[in-house]
Amino acid sequence: MAVAIADMTDKIEQRPRARVDLARLTALVALLAPAVALLGIGLVWPFLKMLAISFQDRFPDPTALTFANYATALTDPYFLRITLRTFSLALVVTLITAVLSYPVAWFLARSNSRWKHLVFLAVISPLMVSIIVRTIGWTIILGNEGMINALLVGLGIVTEPLRLMQSFWSVVVGMVHILIPFMVLSIATVLGKIDPGYAEAAAVLGASPVRNFLKITLPLSVQGIASGSVIVFCLTVGAYVTPVMLGRGQVAVLAVTIHEQMVVLVDWPTGAAVATVLTGGTLIVLLLYGLFLRRHSRR
Amino acid sequence: MSAAADAAGVRLTGVKKWYGQVPAVRDVSLGIEPGEMVCLLGPSGCGKTTTLRMVAGLENPDAGEIRIGSTLVNGLAPWKRNLGMVFQNYALFPHMTVFENVAFGLNMRRLPAAEVRRQVDAAMAQVRLAAFGERRPSELSGGQRQRIALARAIVTKPSVLLLDEPLAALDKKLREQMQVEIKQLQRQVGVTTIFVTHDQEEALTLSDRIVVMDEGRIVQIGTPSEVYERPRSRFVSDFIGFTNSVSGRVNSIDGAFTRVTIASGQVVTVPSGAGIAAGDAVDLVIRPEKIVVDPTGLVDRSVIPGTLAHMVYTGAVTYYHVDIGGGAILIAMAPNPDLHDLPALGSPVALGFKPDNMLIFPRRAES
Numbered sequence: 001m002a003v004a005i006a007d008m009t010d011k012i013e014q015r016p017r018a019r020v021d022l023a024r025l026t027a028l029v030a031l032l033a034p035a036v037a038l039l040g041i042g043l044v045w046p047f048l049k050m051l052a053i054s055f056q057d058r059f060p061d062p063t064a065l066t067f068a069n070y071a072t073a074l075t076d077p078y079f080l081r082i083t084l085r086t087f088s089l090a091l092v093v094t095l096i097t098a099v100l101s102y103p104v105a106w107f108l109a110r111s112n113s114r115w116k117h118l119v120f121l122a123v124i125s126p127l128m129v130s131i132i133v134r135t136i137g138w139t140i141i142l143g144n145e146g147m148i149n150a151l152l153v154g155l156g157i158v159t160e161p162l163r164l165m166q167s168f169w170s171v172v173v174g175m176v177h178i179l180i181p182f183m184v185l186s187i188a189t190v191l192g193k194i195d196p197g198y199a200e201a202a203a204v205l206g207a208s209p210v211r212n213f214l215k216i217t218l219p220l221s222v223q224g225i226a227s228g229s230v231i232v233f234c235l236t237v238g239a240y241v242t243p244v245m246l247g248r249g250q251v252a253v254l255a256v257t258i259h260e261q262m263v264v265l266v267d268w269p270t271g272a273a274v275a276t277v278l279t280g281g282t283l284i285v286l287l288l289y290g291l292f293l294r295r296h297s298r299r
Numbered sequence: 300m301s302a303a304a305d306a307a308g309v310r311l312t313g314v315k316k317w318y319g320q321v322p323a324v325r326d327v328s329l330g331i332e333p334g335e336m337v338c339l340l341g342p343s344g345c346g347k348t349t350t351l352r353m354v355a356g357l358e359n360p361d362a363g364e365i366r367i368g369s370t371l372v373n374g375l376a377p378w379k380r381n382l383g384m385v386f387q388n389y390a391l392f393p394h395m396t397v398f399e400n401v402a403f404g405l406n407m408r409r410l411p412a413a414e415v416r417r418q419v420d421a422a423m424a425q426v427r428l429a430a431f432g433e434r435r436p437s438e439l440s441g442g443q444r445q446r447i448a449l450a451r452a453i454v455t456k457p458s459v460l461l462l463d464e465p466l467a468a469l470d471k472k473l474r475e476q477m478q479v480e481i482k483q484l485q486r487q488v489g490v491t492t493i494f495v496t497h498d499q500e501e502a503l504t505l506s507d508r509i510v511v512m513d514e515g516r517i518v519q520i521g522t523p524s525e526v527y528e529r530p531r532s533r534f535v536s537d538f539i540g541f542t543n544s545v546s547g548r549v550n551s552i553d554g555a556f557t558r559v560t561i562a563s564g565q566v567v568t569v570p571s572g573a574g575i576a577a578g579d580a581v582d583l584v585i586r587p588e589k590i591v592v593d594p595t596g597l598v599d600r601s602v603i604p605g606t607l608a609h610m611v612y613t614g615a616v617t618y619y620h621v622d623i624g625g626g627a628i629l630i631a632m633a634p635n636p637d638l639h640d641l642p643a644l645g646s647p648v649a650l651g652f653k654p655d656n657m658l659i660f661p662r663r664a665e666s
Contacts, residue, residue: 197390200357203377204384205455206407212378215403219394 047279054272069273079257079274086254087281089168089243090236093175094229097183100176101228105187110196123184131178135245138174139165142246166250174242179235183228190224191217226293230286237282254278306333306491307368307458309354314363316349323349325515327363336485336492340502341512342538347495348463350512354493355461356380367459378407383452383490384461388468389444391436397423397447398432404455422454423447425484442473449481453488460485462494466501478504499539503527511535533660536584543590544582545627546662552577557659559583562625567601572659580662585652590631592619594651601657603650605629607642617641621648 054069056062073079107113108120126134141147142164149161164170194217202216203209240255247253254274261271309331316324324346331337339347352358354365356377365372372380383404391400401422405415423429426446436444445465452460465481466474482505485492496502502509503523511519511526511534519531530536533544547561557571559581567583575581594600608628609620612635619631619642631650642648 195388195390197386197388198392200355200377201384201386201390202392202403202407203357204355204380204382204461205404205451206378206381207403208376208378208407211407216392 050272050275053268054276056269059268059272069269070277072270073273073277079277082252082254082257083277083281085168085252086237086278087285089171089175089251089253090233090285092172093179093236094233096172096176097179097232098187098225098229101180101183101187102225104180105184105191105224108184108188109191124181126178127181131241132245134178135174135242138170138177138246142170142173165246166248168247168251170246171243171251171253174246175236175239178242179232182231182235183225186228186231187221187224190221190227194220222293226289229289233285233289234282237278306489308333308335309459309491309493310364310366311350311354312364312366314350314353314360314365316346316353316358316361322515324353324360327512327515327517329510329517329520331491331493333491334489336482336494336505336507337510338502338506338508339493339495339510339512340497340499340539342497344514345512346515347497347512351461351463351493351495354459355382355384381455381458382461383455383457383459385445385448385452385463385465387464389436389448391444391448391451393436395436396432397428397434397436397439400436400447401432401451401454404451408455418454419450422450425453425487426450426480441469442477445469445477446480449484453484453490457490460488460490460492462492464495464497466496466498474501481505503539509539511538513538530584530658533582533584533663536658536660541587541630542584543587543629544584545623545629546580546582549575549577549579549581556654559659561623562627563603563623564625565603565623567603567654567657569654569657569659575659575661582660582662584658584660585629585656587618587630587632589652589656590629591651592621592631592633593649595649597651599653600651601654603629603652605648605650607644607646607648610641610644612641619648621650623650 053059055065055067057064057066057068104119104123108116108123139146143149144161144163144165146164148164149158152158153161198216198220199212202212207215238255239253240259243251243253244256255278258271258275258278261267261274265271309329311327311329314324314327315322327346327350329337339350341347349358353360354367354372356372356375356379360373367380367382391397392403395403398419401419402415405418410418419432420429423432426449428443428446428450431439431443431447436447439447445468448465462481466477469477478501494505503526506523508520508522509526510517513534519526519535521529526535527539530539536542545561547559547567550558550560550566552558552571552575555571556568557575559567559569561567561583569583572581591597591600594602603623605621605623607619608622611618611620614635616632616634619633621629621631623629629650
């Protein structure tokens with residue numbers, strides 16, 4: 001009798017557990033499938049395809065595999081200059097965005113001002129307008145017959161309009177403007193989660209506001225700057241529209257070059273190699289950045 | 300430790316603080332002697348934490364003066380006040396090691412590294428956590444965090460130590476242990492200490508003097524025994540310790556003695572209270588341990604008869620809930636020194652008390 005009961009409880013305990021596991025697995029697969037399929041078809045497969053093309057001597061109809069495309073992408077002064085410019089653009093934009101965003105994020109996270117909601121709206125409102133529209137806005141301001149030049153010439157400060165567009169810095173201005181919301185929101189999220197008690201404790205321990213910020217708030221908010229920087233860096237490195245429109249062809253970046261190489265010059269293998277260099281370079285920069293942060297913000 | 304010599308008194312004069320339209324601290328005047336340990340006790344929202352934060356400089360008073368030593372500190376930034384403070388959640392810096400946390404105040408004072416190390420090591424030995432310097436705050440237990448927060452607060456030899464509900468986050472056993480440690484440390488260091496709590500037992504155990512606060516005002520200042528034995532108001536007697544109350548009406552007043560007719564119709568003679576006139580509705584209040592069950596053979600006791608309505612046996616002591624008629628219940632607490640039979644429910648019980656121990660207050664409007 002006792003044995004029979006023990007036997008029964010065994011069965012009762014085992015069966016439902018197995019069924020739940022199967023149900024969970026099915027649900028998990030069903031939930032993940034769309035995302036996996038989308039990423040597979042839209043990202044992984046094209047990327048692998050591009051990687052394959054970058055090793056082909058010609059496309060389509062390759063006759064041999066070769067490293068020649070990479071030799072060109074990595075040693076040709078033309079490509080090198082553009083690669084360098086692209087990464088310095090991303091670096092400069094990330095830096096400026098971080099510095100400009102921090103005070104705004106601070107205000108959003110800490111202030112009780114009644115203007116807070118208005119500032120928040122002002123910060124995210126650029127996200128509601130297309131990048132093209134915003135970039136055209138900058139051409140109206142910076143153009144040869146634009147607002148700034150009209151003002152300077154009208155006031156007699158300069159006689160000839162300044163060439164404000166078609167320069168590295170005009171692209172920087174445009175990119176910073178477009179990407180600042182991402183940085184502000186990333187930093188504000190982290191700042192808002194920091195217990196104000198830390199800064200109070202530091203103040204009572206004798207930290208002046210400047211040292212309090214440098215020793216307590218800044219290190220505690222590094223994660224926000226980090227995630228904002230990753231977003232801004234990646235979006236700048238791959239930017240196409242803004243460099244084209246504000247650089248007017250004078251500020252070549254990798255995204256534009258890849259497009260030219262593939263679509264205008266119909267040299268797919270070299271374009272694919274440059275694209276791989278762009279992706280690889282970005283990954284390396286992010287990796288170094290991650291290591292740097294880990295060393296400087298032990299938790 | 301020579302910090303005792305540096306201990307400063309604290310004086311608050313007519314201090315007021317509003318949060319918008321809401322008064323948080325209404326009119327607080329309070330003098331604290333150098334080296335004294337004073338507790339601000341009261342229910343939440345009584346203004347005790349706001350008062351502490353004003354001493355720390357984290358809030359500015361809207362009116363009145365705060366002096367630390369002889370210095371008027373109104374408007375003086377917290378980082379210029381040379382204070383130590385332990386926060387309720389300790390606020391240990393999560394991105395620093397325990398050593399760096401304790402060293403923070405010394406580094407802000409730009410002491411040489413060797414001196415910082417020496418003093419931090421001494422402070423950490425004082426809280427018996429000498430070997431924990433390289434850990435992160437997240438790797439410590441609640442009690443250890445509490446002790447590191449204390450070490451961080453005293454290592455700079457502050458003129459005043461401020462503790463904001465320092466034990467609230469700990470469980471009961473640890474809390475009792477830490478009460479002893481904090482008291483010992485405070486005696487050793489000799490630092491003037493203000494601490495805030497809503498826990499009356501903590502206040503009674505730790506303080507030289509207790510400041511009882513209610514609705515932004517000080518309602519009584521006194522030693523623990525004064526506040527416990529001679530509460531000046533119904534609020535204080537209810538907030539500190541457990542009290543019994545019996546309502547009645549003043550029959551007559553004869554100098555030092557007042558005769559009160561209680562609900563059961565019996566007349567009780569008690570010491571006169573301030574501001575009470577014949578005919579007033581009053582509450583008589585007494586601590587359960589001041590009532591003796593079955594006072595046969597004891598002198599100087601007033602006796603009230605009743606029947607045993609309920610008993611709560613807690614091991615060391617038993618609480619006897621006695622119905623004395625007219626809907627009134629008095630609770631007597633008696634220790635259980637020997638194994639003995641407890642009286643049966645419903646049996647007649649006589650309660651005895653010294654009239655001196657019965658306090659008289661104006662009847663409180665029941666909410």
